[in-house]
Amino acid sequence: MSDVLDCIxxxxxxxxLTAATYLARYRRRVRVFDNGLTRAGWIPRSRNxxxxxxxxxxxxLLQRMRDQxxxxxVDTIAAEVTALxxxxxGFLIRHGDDELRARCVILxxxxxxxxxxxxxxxxxxxxxxxxxxPICDAFEAIDTTIAVHGPAxxxxxxxxxxxxxxxxxxxxxxxxxxIDDNIRAxxxxxxxxxxxxxxxxxxxxxxxxxxxxxxxxAFDVLYPTLGLISRSSLAVGxxxxxxxxGALIVDAHQMTSIExxxxxxxxxxxxxxxxxxxxxxxxxxxxxxxxxxxxxx
Ligand SMILES: Cc1cc2nc3c(=O)[nH]c(=O)nc-3n(C[C@H](O)[C@H](O)[C@H](O)COP(=O)(O)OP(=O)(O)OC[C@H]3O[C@@H](n4cnc5c(N)ncnc54)[C@H](O)[C@@H]3O)c2cc1C
Numbered sequence: 001m002s003d004v005l006d007c008i009x010x011x012x013x014x015x016x017l018t019a020a021t022y023l024a025r026y027r028r029r030v031r032v033f034d035n036g037l038t039r040a041g042w043i044p045r046s047r048n049x050x051x052x053x054x055x056x057x058x059x060x061l062l063q064r065m066r067d068q069x070x071x072x073x074v075d076t077i078a079a080e081v082t083a084l085x086x087x088x089x090g091f092l093i094r095h096g097d098d099e100l101r102a103r104c105v106i107l108x109x110x111x112x113x114x115x116x117x118x119x120x121x122x123x124x125x126x127x128x129x130x131x132x133x134p135i136c137d138a139f140e141a142i143d144t145t146i147a148v149h150g151p152a153x154x155x156x157x158x159x160x161x162x163x164x165x166x167x168x169x170x171x172x173x174x175x176x177x178x179i180d181d182n183i184r185a186x187x188x189x190x191x192x193x194x195x196x197x198x199x200x201x202x203x204x205x206x207x208x209x210x211x212x213x214x215x216x217x218a219f220d221v222l223y224p225t226l227g228l229i230s231r232s233s234l235a236v237g238x239x240x241x242x243x244x245x246g247a248l249i250v251d252a253h254q255m256t257s258i259e260x261x262x263x264x265x266x267x268x269x270x271x272x273x274x275x276x277x278x279x280x281x282x283x284x285x286x287x288x289x290x291x292x293x294x295x296x297x
Pocket of ligand 1: 010011012013014015016033034035036037038039040041042043044045046047048049079080081082108109110111113125131132133136137231234264265266267272273274275277
């Protein structure tokens with residue numbers, strides 16, 4: 001048997017595991033590499049994940065997806081892929097001191113949240129005092145006091161979105177930069193309070209507390225909007241196109257600007273959601289299978 005795999009999947013979050021499961025069920029030789037930093041592992045309980053009416057924790061969901069991939073013979077290697085290069089018609093990846101070749105590569109490397117610098121961050125996320133994704137869980141924040149914290153120009157639309165869920169939404173800017181009359185007018189029109197830049201942020205075990213000129217103010221829920229860092233460096237290093245935020249640009253089959261190199265999930269310029277990542281995965285895996293041609297029994 002050739003030592004060239006059909007496909008290497010980089011990333012073992014919801015996107016990568018789904019892609020690998022599809023490829024294994026297309027009877028392709030596939031391997032997953034994962035270095036264990038999935039965003040899904042931060043989810044205390046997802047309530048918009050299809051098929052889980054009572055909600056599901058991120059760890060449980062990942063375990064189910066790993067079990068499903070393993071059931072169809074997918075190998076997952078706990079290692080970081082450190083380089084990706086074109087190699088003839090295919091690709092060569094490097095992990096540790098080893099190299100591996102594949103005809104196609106699917107990148108499902110996700111992105112990294114820029115979290116606020118606060119003691120007890122994990123506990124705050126776990127109890128829902130800090131939430132990272134309004135689309136995911138603003139429904140659970142209905143009628144609470146909500147703070148959106150980040151640069152005003154990047155945070156205003158998030159704050160307005162949250163007015164669907166609460167009449168008590170404040171934009172707490174992380175800097176005075178970007179606050180102009182337009183932003184002030186838009187927020188005022190939509191009933192979003194604009195606070196001064198706070199001097200500190202802490203977590204009291206239940207709520208997040210900002211300090212403004214020596215005055216403390218607690219919010220039930222804090223949505224940081226400090227940014228996301230796309231883990232797109234492998235693809236960008238190989239020459240793939242990305243948007244101004246560093247997220248990868250793909251075609252309708254999830255292929256990047258490099259033939260045979262695919263990208264799915266949060267690393268792609270799209271909505272960052274589990275169902276989007278798994279949908280991308282189905283599209284990319286099917287295109288990889290069709291591209292590779294016959295593998296008749
Ligand atoms: C607190 C929180 C709550 C959320 N709640 C919800 C929710 O309720 N519903 C919802 O739909 N979404 C939710 N999300 C978003 C959801 O977690 C992501 O959309 C989803 O995890 C994206 O899946 P992915 O496979 O693209 O990336 P990820 O899950 O981030 O997985 C990427 C994987 O690739 C690995 N990786 C990266 N680079 C390399 C490399 N070079 N070599 C090897 N491995 C690598 C990473 O370590 C990671 O394991 C939430 C996110 C957060 C942070």
